[in-house]
Amino acid sequence: RKEVEQDPGPFNVPEGATVAFNCTYSNSASQSFFWYRQDCRKEPKLLMSVYSSGNEDGRFTAQLNRASQYISLLIRDSKLSDSATYLCVVNPPGNTGKLIFGQGTTLQVKP
Amino acid sequence: DAGITQSPRHKVTETGTPVTLRCHQTENHRYMYWYRQDPGHGLRLIHYSYGVKDTDKGEVSDGYSVSRSKTEDFLLTLESATSSQTSVYFCAISESRTGAGELFFGEGSRLTVL
Numbered sequence: 001r002k003e004v005e006q007d008p009g010p011f012n013v014p015e016g017a018t019v020a021f022n023c024t025y026s027n028s029a030s031q032s033f034f035w036y037r038q039d040c041r042k043e044p045k046l047l048m049s050v051y052s053s054g055n056e057d058g059r060f061t062a063q064l065n066r067a068s069q070y071i072s073l074l075i076r077d078s079k080l081s082d083s084a085t086y087l088c089v090v091n092p093p094g095n096t097g098k099l100i101f102g103q104g105t106t107l108q109v110k111p
Numbered sequence: 112d113a114g115i116t117q118s119p120r121h122k123v124t125e126t127g128t129p130v131t132l133r134c135h136q137t138e139n140h141r142y143m144y145w146y147r148q149d150p151g152h153g154l155r156l157i158h159y160s161y162g163v164k165d166t167d168k169g170e171v172s173d174g175y176s177v178s179r180s181k182t183e184d185f186l187l188t189l190e191s192a193t194s195s196q197t198s199v200y201f202c203a204i205s206e207s208r209t210g211a212g213e214l215f216f217g218e219g220s221r222l223t224v225l
Contacts, residue, residue, distance in 0.1 A: 097142060
C-alpha cells in the first residue's frame with residue numbers, strides 16, 4: 001500500500017460545479033498535511049495547509065479525518081482556472097523533512 | 112515568487128554519461144531538496160540538505176549524489192546516467208523542516224537519457 005494515495009482522475013466537471021477530492025495516508029502518526037496545486041508542466045505550489053479543525057480559503061475547504069486517515073479538498077463554484085493537478089502531501093512522524101507526496105488528482109473544468 | 116533557479120532546464124544525454132543539475136536560491140533558506148516526478152509516482156525525494164555540507168538521503172537516492180558547499184547552491188549529480196533516470200527534476204527550498212513551513216519549488220529540469 002502506498003503511503004499516500006489519491007485517485008488520479010481526471011475529474012471532468014462543468015464550470016460552477018462543486019467537486020471534492022480525498023486522499024488517504026497510511027501512517028496514523030503523521031503530523032501535518034497540505035494540498036499543493038500543480039499546473040501542467042509547471043512547478044507545484046502550496047494551495048493550503050490542512051488543520052485538524054478544518055480550514056477554508058474562499059472557495060476551497062480542506063478537512064482532516066484522523067480516525068479514518070484521510071484528508072479532503074472541496075472546491076465550490078469551479079472556475080476554468082481551477083483546472084490543474086492537486087497534490088496531497090503528508091509530513092510523516094519525526095519531522096524529518098521528508099514530505100510524502102501523493103501522485104495527484106487531475107481536475108478539468110469545462111465551459 | 113521565491114528566487115529559485117534550476118539549470119539546465121532541459122537536457123538530453125546518453126546512457127553512461129555524467130550529469131549535474133544545479134539549483135540556485137537567493138532566499139537564504141536553510142533547507143534544500145531534490146525531487147523527481149514521474150507519471151504514476153508523483154514527487155519522490157532524492158536527497159535533501161539542512162545546511163552547508165549537511166545532506167541526507169531521500170526515498171530514491173540510489174544513483175544520485177549531492178553537494179552543498181554554499182547556502183545558495185545545491186547540486187545533484189548522476190555519476191553515470193541510466194534510462195530509468197529520465198524524469199523531471201524539481202529543486203525545492205524551505206525555511207523550516209517542512210512541518211509548518213512551505214516548500215517553494217524551482218521550475219524543473221527535464222532530463223532525457225537515451
